[in-house]
Amino acid sequence: MSEDDRTMGMLVHLLALLTGIIGVLILWLVKKDQSRFVDHHGREALNFQLTLLLASFAAMMIGVVTVIGLFVVIPLIWGVGIAALVMEIMACLSANRGEWHRYPVAIRFIGDR
Template sequence: MTATPPPPPQNPGYAPTAEMSPADQRLWATLTHVGGILFGWLAPLITYLVLKDRGAFVRAHTATALNFQLTLLIAYVAAYVLTLVTFGILFIVIFVPVVLAIIFGIMAAIAANKGEFYTYPMSIKFVS
């Protein structure tokens, strides 16, 4: 009878990602913290998922920024609920997480740019 043809050769797999240079790691860590100020939890989440295997420094900073932004998300919800419960009397509470995000985000970006590790105060550790 007829012989079945052999299966086509498989494509080679992707090579593991190479570790970034220290300067690139500092740059992406800085951009992650600045992105957290501008875009909330979305920028640290994307950079964590994409760059977590590209170096220990960038992984630590992206995880730290993501943890802080998730903590801030909880603070935003709590401040909004508190404002609703008090019928707007405590509306100023909504601005506290915003101010904290800006101040601590700038401090973290400066530390990342210097090549130093930074830990956000009052941050809950969700990812590591």
């Protein structure tokens, strides 16, 4: 695997930190056919971002529907955000080392080829 592949794999996870799902989606769509490694990391980052989006939406709906849910949901969203940040940094470092990383809690919306 080339240095460029490792850099692009790392960049996919960094874009998740900075732009959320949009940056990940754009980079993955542009680079997925050029490298199997970048395709894998792009899918992982995209699946994780979609999982976070779904979890955040569900938590907001619970908070809106129930008044007591606000006292539970707001700290939960903060905790999920901190855990997501840690997992994204770990994935970024794995890609930089050339390792095939999988997020432990991501729903596989976009499966492997």
